[in-house]
Amino acid sequence: MTELRQRVAHEPDAPPEDKESESEAKVDGETASDSESRAESAPLPVSADDTPEVLNRALSNLSSRWKNWWVRGILTLAMIAFFFIIIYLGPMVLMIIVMCVQIKCFHEIITIGYNVYHSYDLPWFRTLSWYFLLCVNYFFYGETVTDYFFTLVQREEPLRILSKYHRFISFTLYLIGFCMFVLSLVKKHYRLQFYMFGWTHVTLLIVVTQSHLVIHNLFEGMIWFIVPISCVICNDIMAYMFGFFFGRTPLIKLSPKKTWEGFIGGFFATVVFGLLLSYVMSGYRCFVCPVEYNNDTNSFTVDCEPSDLFRLQEYNIPGVIQSVIGWKTVRMYPFQIHSIALSTFASLIGPFGGFFASGFKRAFKIKDFANTIPGHGGIMDRFDCQYLMATFVNVYIASFIRGPNPSKLIQQFLTLRPDQQLHIFNTLRSHLIDKGMLTSATEDE
């Protein structure tokens, strides 16, 4: 068992076959007392130091505490720089990055499940988990592709068939996985297998749906992707800073390092940061326009007439702030008002995602999800506060910003029966006439 633990600590990315061959002997010989002592023993040892040699040498003369600080700091800057590069490279690369992050998160959580249940050599199980990941991704990507790449899909015959029967094909693929699971049930391991099945499905629910909502937000306009994620990151960093300098009252027993001062300071700092960031970004078309696929150039374009949300408007400042700032009116983008809502959610509810992950780590006695990023832990550790944010932004957009997608509606309309089409057309007509948008006389305008 010590071997297994150390191997997990040292090589999170080692090919799974290595781990399997090592742990096989252990799992086969398992008895009640074995598993007891294993579970009883101390939590997994602190992950080995994964810092690259370069950094190690450069920081070798500093004390251990400052070294840790520097490592974290450098890695933070590296990640932020990486983020900027990806934004520069465009929506396609962003989509690919989101998918990779999703796969890595899935891998991390599933690996924890294996370690918890010592189920590394359950027959078929790893294949099935990755197969289910593939199915669910196929389903979601298919739905997205059908929506956004409509014209491309109609052109190619095989794609058209795939998209027309998309749900049926996805369901069939899932069913195959389900039947394989049932056929793979082995007499002594029923409970384990059901646990891993449940574990896989909950992980898929969390990781895959969130990543697809992120991609939907992205297609709405890169600003809807960048501002929420930046707000969460800013809240993390600001709450940490405020907590470091002013922290006194603990916030919640789950995470003893969080403090009320950090929480509130982070809230205000994030709201201000969100306002500033949206102001800067709303000026650029490439962030503000919905991502569209251009048939002629066969690539993604972000070119459009910015909507009302991204045009400067005059707002009257309420009396109380007028006296403070001394201005009567201010020119803002309406989007900045929405950014206040997004930042507020990121600071107040986002941390609950972090507490959930902390509770999860405590429940399963792990220090970090994995050891991918030196000084920070796994990818999941960085993304735990983002869980709820993506769903919130998606629901926010659907409820308050835009209605349904007009081109999708037209597409659905065209598949209806003629009598249904006529019925809808007449209802729409009377509705528009009621609203005064259309008068009977100017019908053929």
Next chain:
Amino acid sequence: MLELRYRGSCPGPGEAVSPPPREGEAAGGDHETESTSDKETDIDDRYGDLDSRTDSDIPEIPASSDRTPEILKKALSGLSSRWKNWWIRGILTLTMISLFFLIIYMGSFMLMLLVLGIQVKCFHEIITIGYRVYHSYDLPWFRTLSWYFLLCVNYFFYGETVADYFATFVQREEQLQFLIRYHRFISFALYLAGFCMFVLSLVKKHYRLQFYMFAWTHVTLLITVTQSHLVIQNLFEGMIWFLVPISSVICNDITAYLFGFFFGRTPLIKLSPKKTWEGFIGGFFSTVVFGFIAAYVLSKYQYFVCPVEYRSDVNSFVTECEPSELFQLQTYSLPPFLKAVLRQERVSLYPFQIHSIALSTFASLIGPFGGFFASGFKRAFKIKDFANTIPGHGGIMDRFDCQYLMATFVHVYITSFIRGPNPSKVLQQLLVLQPEQQLNIYKTLKTHLIEKGILQPALKV
């Protein structure tokens, strides 16, 4: 620890769970031996052991007590035990089938309520099993949270359905309009409140248990609630889309059992030793025939064939329409080998009967996998039946285990092969758009309809 265990083994609030007190001692016995061998006092680790032990180490929960009503017991007191069991099962089967017919007669609204009732009961049964497995009966907040999540998810799904099908009713009431427009946001906010309550309710010694129960609740919701809503969507498509699949699954159950009883020899799968290949294949053929005939009989009546609609004038559900092509008799020329057998050139069929063959095939070939899944689940957690609600049959889940996949399949089948999107939903979404967008769409639609000749340009009515 003793208290926790006893509370876990006491009968729950519902009548479904009735483990006698000795069950607690049996399970407790296991934990007694455990506690003497391990020195750790952390409860989490003990539950960790529960996970990693192989199935043979876990004691069996004793069989639930006999809940047959007194009447039946007296009437059958003269027969031997084996025949008595047969008779009880038979009588209960007939009772359930008649109840089913009665509810069909009473209409779609009652069917919806029935589906909702079954869903809640299934959820209750699975959650209760979770409690017993994890002895987590007095985890703080947990029962409240499970039911709260059930309520949230149901609210979300029913809201989506209501908005689609009751569009006219909803447009009238101002508050309902508000609820519909911001429905997703409200549902999400409700769910979030539950999520935050869960995080705040995490207690130091019970982290792992609480996470397990959280996951257990979510997986249960995923299975029971989504299926039940797909069933209701199928129902609104036309009662025949609800009746034929469910009857096919029930028929497959019964005929596979009968064929297995009389001719069964080769076992089918180790999970369910009573199933045989003879039963499986015999059940397949009889279900296809049954589905074919049931589809023929039901396709004649508008009551079963028409989509369920809500009429605002009469304030009730109506099923009246012009039956679609699927339900109008058509003549098909028989392929040559069937011609020789049946000695007919052509046959009059409803197109729906062809679809019913697909539905019955699924019910017989893949439906049983749902049953095997449930059998594996029962073996994994060492329970004989999900609950004890129906004498002789077990719990509601025992009856519905083969139906799980069927509802999803029928829904996917309908959306892929039968109909396109729901017209009232398209209309509702159109009405929500901005006026300029509506105008643009109007113009596009008009051009399209004129092109297709559906709209005459000369008419300006």
